[in-house]
Amino acid sequence: xxxxxxxxxxxxxxxxxxxxxxxxxxxxxxxxxxxxxxxxxxxxxxxxxxxxxxxxxxxxxxxxxxxxxxxxxxxxxxxxxxxxxxxxxxxxxxxxxxxxxxxxxxxxxxxxxxxxxxxxxxxxxxxxxxxxxxxxxxxxxxxxxxxxxxxxxxxxxxxxxxxxxxxxxxxxxxxxxxxxxxxxxxxxxxxxxxxxxxxxxxxxxxxxxxxxxxxxxxxxxxxxxxxxxxxxxxxxxxxxxxxxxxxxxxxxxxxxxxxxxxxxxxxxxxxxxxxxxxxxxxxxxxxxxxxxxxxxxxxxxxxxxxxxxxxxxxxxxxxxxxxxxxxxxxxxxxxxxxxxxxxxxxxxxxxxxxxxxxxxxxxxxxxxxxxxxxx
Numbered sequence: 001x002x003x004x005x006x007x008x009x010x011x012x013x014x015x016x017x018x019x020x021x022x023x024x025x026x027x028x029x030x031x032x033x034x035x036x037x038x039x040x041x042x043x044x045x046x047x048x049x050x051x052x053x054x055x056x057x058x059x060x061x062x063x064x065x066x067x068x069x070x071x072x073x074x075x076x077x078x079x080x081x082x083x084x085x086x087x088x089x090x091x092x093x094x095x096x097x098x099x100x101x102x103x104x105x106x107x108x109x110x111x112x113x114x115x116x117x118x119x120x121x122x123x124x125x126x127x128x129x130x131x132x133x134x135x136x137x138x139x140x141x142x143x144x145x146x147x148x149x150x151x152x153x154x155x156x157x158x159x160x161x162x163x164x165x166x167x168x169x170x171x172x173x174x175x176x177x178x179x180x181x182x183x184x185x186x187x188x189x190x191x192x193x194x195x196x197x198x199x200x201x202x203x204x205x206x207x208x209x210x211x212x213x214x215x216x217x218x219x220x221x222x223x224x225x226x227x228x229x230x231x232x233x234x235x236x237x238x239x240x241x242x243x244x245x246x247x248x249x250x251x252x253x254x255x256x257x258x259x260x261x262x263x264x265x266x267x268x269x270x271x272x273x274x275x276x277x278x279x280x281x282x283x284x285x286x287x288x289x290x291x292x293x294x295x296x297x298x299x300x301x302x303x304x305x306x307x308x309x310x311x312x313x314x315x316x317x318x319x320x321x322x323x324x325x326x327x328x329x330x331x332x333x334x335x336x337x338x339x340x341x342x343x344x345x346x347x348x349x350x351x352x353x354x355x356x357x358x359x360x361x362x363x364x365x366x367x368x369x370x371x372x373x374x375x
Contacts, residue, residue, distance in 0.1 A: 004315045007179045008356040013244040020240040028233025032240040048193040051234040055176035055189035059087035062172045068092040077107040078324045079342040097324035099339040103280040106133040122148040130288025132161030159288030171195035185242035205229040256289035263292045266367040274375035299347040312369045
């Protein structure tokens with residue numbers, strides 16, 4: 001069976017994990033945690049990067065930093081992972097669900113204006129599959145309405161919009177290092193901070209609401225509980241694994257581009273003949289090559305196609321279900337939101353196997369099986 005995902009070793013992960021353990025400092029903010037944060041800051045040019053135990057926890061930190069009050073609203077794409085909305089709901093905001101574009105599957109910037117009112121605090125966006133949202137329009141809108149932009153950049157590490165890295169536009173951005181991501185440590189994340197005024201409080205939130213980070217830098221003579229927070233710091237064992245992967249980022253990204261281009265090249269003619277759509281990368285974007293997906297003609301066509309691939313030893317999957325139509329989304333008034341593109345794409349999208357060490361033989365097996373299928 002060719003899996004949808006397979007975690008991969010790319011360098012000296014085992015050696016660095018052993019080094020971290022030998023140093024007898026394997027809790028959070030150890031030597032590898034600090035080195036990895038510094039590397040992220042250097043690679044992306046962000047003011048501060050803070051490693052977290054997951055992208056979900058990075059989103060929760062962003063929500064806490066907003067100082068949300070009863071009645072506040074946060075706009076999120078309905079086509080997205082649950083925690084993109086959940087993190088802000090948990091900390092007091094009402095999620096307002098926005099529809100997506102039919103080409104990139106990113107939040108539709110032309111549909112945002114009617115969702116903004118005097119209760120809106122932030123726009124949270126997802127760079128779906130590693131292709132950037134239309135950031136010029138969104139940033140201009142946010143500035144006009146005094147809104148905070150938060151990039152859920154779980155898919156987009158090292159992708160670019162008009163030559164600038166994704167994750168560096170909003171005041172805050174979040175990363176995922178889950179095992180399905182380009183760069184991984186199994187479970188992990190990061191909060192990227194582009195607005196310096198958030199840095200000190202973010203450190204406090206990440207350290208259980210204490211000023212422990214200030215204490216260890218010698219900036220206070222003792223540390224104490226002073227704010228909201230939780231235990232969001234990544235273990236140095238995971239940071240060592242992550243550091244090994246990040247130092248190989250050029251090799252990883254090059255391989256993923258090759259995988260994406262293989263699918264695109266060998267499936268283009270088949271897709272045209274079968275009324276199937278392939279992913280779109282806008283001309284102003286450089287993709288992070290996180291995923292390759294097909295948009296089948298209908299839900300029924302997708303179901304049959306996934307079953308066909310499974311019968312041929314290939315594991316392909318669908319992706320998000322509309323958040324506004326979920327059980328919790330309905331409790332939050334989801335029926336009032338008009339998101340027809342989200343509903344349509346959710347029914348038709350199928351993701352193909354995509355992981356760093358997929359072999360040429362495996363890729364060929366996938367594309368040849370698909371080429372024989374008539375929708």
